[in-house]
Amino acid sequence: MEATGEPFGPAVTMVVALSRLLRDGERVFHGVASPLPMVAILLATATHAPRLVYLNITGSINPTPSRLPRSTTDPALLEGTRALITLADAFDLSARGELDTVFLSGVQIDARGRINMSAIGDPARPKIRLPGGAGSAFLLPTANRTILWRSRHDIRTFVEEVSFATGSGKVDRVVTPLCVFRRDSAAGRLVVESIHPGISADDLAARTAFALDLTGIPTTPPPTAAELAALARVDPQGMHRIEFA
Amino acid sequence: MSLAEAIAVIPDGSSIALGGNTLHRSPSAAVHGLIRQGKRGLTLIKTAGAYDIDVLCGAGCVARLVVAYVGFENLQGMALRFRSAIETEQVALDEHTCASVIAGLRAAAQGVPFMPLAGMSGTDLAPGRFHRVTNPYGEGEVVTIPAIRPDWAIVHAQEADSEGNVRIFGTQFEDVLIANAARHVLVTCEKLVDGADWVRQPELTTIPGFRVDAVAEAPGGAWPASCAGHYDIDEAFIERYYHVSTQGTSEHITAFIREETGASRALAVAAR
Numbered sequence: 001m002e003a004t005g006e007p008f009g010p011a012v013t014m015v016v017a018l019s020r021l022l023r024d025g026e027r028v029f030h031g032v033a034s035p036l037p038m039v040a041i042l043l044a045t046a047t048h049a050p051r052l053v054y055l056n057i058t059g060s061i062n063p064t065p066s067r068l069p070r071s072t073t074d075p076a077l078l079e080g081t082r083a084l085i086t087l088a089d090a091f092d093l094s095a096r097g098e099l100d101t102v103f104l105s106g107v108q109i110d111a112r113g114r115i116n117m118s119a120i121g122d123p124a125r126p127k128i129r130l131p132g133g134a135g136s137a138f139l140l141p142t143a144n145r146t147i148l149w150r151s152r153h154d155i156r157t158f159v160e161e162v163s164f165a166t167g168s169g170k171v172d173r174v175v176t177p178l179c180v181f182r183r184d185s186a187a188g189r190l191v192v193e194s195i196h197p198g199i200s201a202d203d204l205a206a207r208t209a210f211a212l213d214l215t216g217i218p219t220t221p222p223p224t225a226a227e228l229a230a231l232a233r234v235d236p237q238g239m240h241r242i243e244f245a
Numbered sequence: 246m247s248l249a250e251a252i253a254v255i256p257d258g259s260s261i262a263l264g265g266n267t268l269h270r271s272p273s274a275a276v277h278g279l280i281r282q283g284k285r286g287l288t289l290i291k292t293a294g295a296y297d298i299d300v301l302c303g304a305g306c307v308a309r310l311v312v313a314y315v316g317f318e319n320l321q322g323m324a325l326r327f328r329s330a331i332e333t334e335q336v337a338l339d340e341h342t343c344a345s346v347i348a349g350l351r352a353a354a355q356g357v358p359f360m361p362l363a364g365m366s367g368t369d370l371a372p373g374r375f376h377r378v379t380n381p382y383g384e385g386e387v388v389t390i391p392a393i394r395p396d397w398a399i400v401h402a403q404e405a406d407s408e409g410n411v412r413i414f415g416t417q418f419e420d421v422l423i424a425n426a427a428r429h430v431l432v433t434c435e436k437l438v439d440g441a442d443w444v445r446q447p448e449l450t451t452i453p454g455f456r457v458d459a460v461a462e463a464p465g466g467a468w469p470a471s472c473a474g475h476y477d478i479d480e481a482f483i484e485r486y487y488h489v490s491t492q493g494t495s496e497h498i499t500a501f502i503r504e505e506t507g508a509s510r511a512l513a514v515a516a517r
Contacts, residue, residue: 031293031343032266032267032293032314032316032318033316033318033319035319057266057293057416057418058415058416059416059417060416070318070319070320070480071267071268071269071318071319071320071478072318072319073266073267073269073293073318073416074268074269074471074477074478075269075415075416075471075473075474075477078415078416078473084416084417086417086418086419087266087292087343087347087418087419088347088351088419088422091343091344091347094363094364095344095362095363095364114367118340118369118370123369125332125334126331126332127332128328128332129327129328129331129332129338130323131314131315131316131323131324132312132313132314132315132316132340133313133314133342134292134293134313134314134342134343135313135342135343135344136342137342137344137345137364137365137367137368137370137371138342138343138344138345138362138363138364138365139344139364140364140367140368141363141364141365141366141367142363142364164369165367165368165369166368166369166370167342167367167368167370168367168368169364169366169367242319243319245319
């Protein structure tokens with residue numbers, strides 16, 4: 001992914017876009033392998049959502065890590081917490097309808113917002129066995145909404161239909177290096193909400209395998225000076241960039 | 246009891262639930278011990294595994310996996326020995342989601358054949374495997390997860406005493422649950438301590454000694470995974486293992502583990 005022509009790249013655009021989707025006071029959870037959500041949650045807490053409740057697999061609540069880990073279930077995320085819950089507690093919270101927002105990803109994401117983290121090819125004898133969806137099959141239908149993110153946007157990733165649905169459910173938004181999708185509840189399909197600065201509609205269409213209506217789509221507002229300053233404070237080592245390494 | 250003596254009691258073909266999560270507080274010394282003793286036909290159970298699952302697959306110890314995720318998160322690429330073992334059908338996979346592993350373990354811990362679980366709509370993991378039952382008390386249906394009853398739970402904790410009482414500091418992950426669900430429990434610990442003082446705060450003991458079959462001191466026993474309060478992930482070792490794992494054969498992997506993961510090595514690396 002190339003720079004957008006602005007003094008920031010796709011990692012900054014994505015982490016800020018993810019952060020803006022979070023609401024003050026809501027309960028938000030991310031799982032393993034989730035550097036962009038980890039930083040986005042900390043950024044939201046440092047800007048517009050100071051009363052957000054940040055939950056993760058370590059069981060910490062609103063941690064204030066002095067260094068951000070590469071693994072997003074690292075004991076570094078215990079720092080500053082006054083309580084610990086278990087992963088089972090977090091899932092039970094979701095089952096009761098008390099978990100507001102979860103972040104999940106997919107190696108493939110399809111036009112209906114279904115994700116594949118399981119296998120490419122015949123699931124019984126896969127061409128490529130993928131890591132597995134961790135919490136996603138359970139969280140997608142139980143959490144009040146899911147925000148998907150993916151640091152790659154091409155026609156192998158954004159497909160018309162996944163060959164295997166590891167999970168599907170209450171997808172609200174999908175953030176990529178090119179755009180923000182929202183799921184249209186009537187049509188049940190992803191539609192483009194905004195295109196990131198410097199990305200052309202033609203490029204977005206060419207790199208998405210399902211049909212998009214790209215007339216009159218606004219540009220994603222660029223990060224503000226306040227957001228960039230807060231990002232530098234919460235993530236001085238640039239952990240939000242490691243998904244692009 | 247030495248760790249090797251404890252491992253020797255575990256028969257080939259056992260099902261084993263591993264403690265920790267991804268690269269954190271994995272029972273790595275025990276995993277290395279299983280490889281050294283050439284165990285075969287194991288079933289491994291875990292919500293989210295990483296090095297532990299991958300290296301056991303790579304060394305040819307595994308017949309079946311009951312897991313929801315196997316990967317190195319953003320530290321390395323995909324878990325190659327896990328991938329290969331599934332793609333070549335050397336290892337069977339019961340793919341789960343983390344919550345269904347927990348539900349199955351809860352059923353086993355509670356002595357019932359299955360556990361209802363919310364959600365699980367919209368996943369291709371469920372049809373034909375996780376049966377829906379009619380709610381006998383009201384409206385609707387619910388998905389059920391069959392009990393997951395491990396022969397063994399293997400937990401690496403920061404502290405244990407000679408009676409097998411266990412204190413876990415930081416995140417418990419599913420360690421207490423797997424200990425309750427399993428027929429037998431093997432515990433390794435950073436430090437084997439005199440538990441006499443623990444009468445002051447017995448609430449810190451989360452696995453009671455009477456449920457534990459064997460306890461062995463293994464300083465650095467989670468290495469190369471992290472152990473909260475003691476050491477971080479050894480990212481350099483994980484990178485070296487990952488490189489070895491690209492070459493593949495079980496002989497390669499087993500030789501690497503034999504040469505590179507002795508108890509003195511774990512102690513030295515964890516203590517630095």
